[in-house]
Amino acid sequence: MPDKDMLQRVREYIVGHSDELNEILNDMRFVKTFGELHGEKNKVLPKELKEAAEKQPHIYNKQFYFFASYPPETIVKDGLIELVMDNFAVSGPLREYLTKASAKR
Numbered sequence: 007m008p009d010k011d012m013l014q015r016v017r018e019y020i021v022g023h024s025d026e027l028n029e030i031l032n033d034m035r036f037v038k039t040f041g042e043l044h045g046e047k048n049k050v051l052p053k054e055l056k057e058a059a060e061k062q063p064h065i066y067n068k069q070f071y072f073f074a075s076y077p078p079e080t081i082v083k084d085g086l087i088e089l090v091m092d093n094f095a096v097s098g099p100l101r102e103y104l105t106k107a108s109a110k111r
Contacts, residue, residue, distance in 0.1 A: 007046075007068060007069045008068075008070075008108060013068055015107060015108055015109070015110070016070070016104065016107040016108050017051075017055055017065050019106065019107035019108075020058075020062055020064060020065050020107065021055065021058040021062070021065065023103070023107075024061065024062040026103065027062065027064065027103060028062075030099045030100050031043055031100070033099070035096045036072075036096055036099075036100065039092075039093055039096045039097075040073060040074055040093075040096070040097070041072070042072070043070060043071075043100070044069070044070075044071050044072060044073075045067040045068065045069030045070050045071055046068055046069045047066040047067055047068065048066050048067075051066060072097065074093050076089075
């Protein structure tokens, strides 16, 4: 969970790059692997973000995470490393987006 300053930077970045975030989150590989972006949300936002949040509800997030679920037996099957590496690759665009978003400017 980002601290207050980092969260503000992420939210400001989302305001200016909402289409890019939508493209990443709607990518079929991301949706098939992780479903959606999760995270606890704020009920109240600063005034300057409210209008943008109507168009991009992830601005309300104060956490940003995603995960994939598999049956327990997946851990002992052949191909586990390939599955993990594929998931890592699929997550790359969102990880890069959030890294850029959280960087000090």
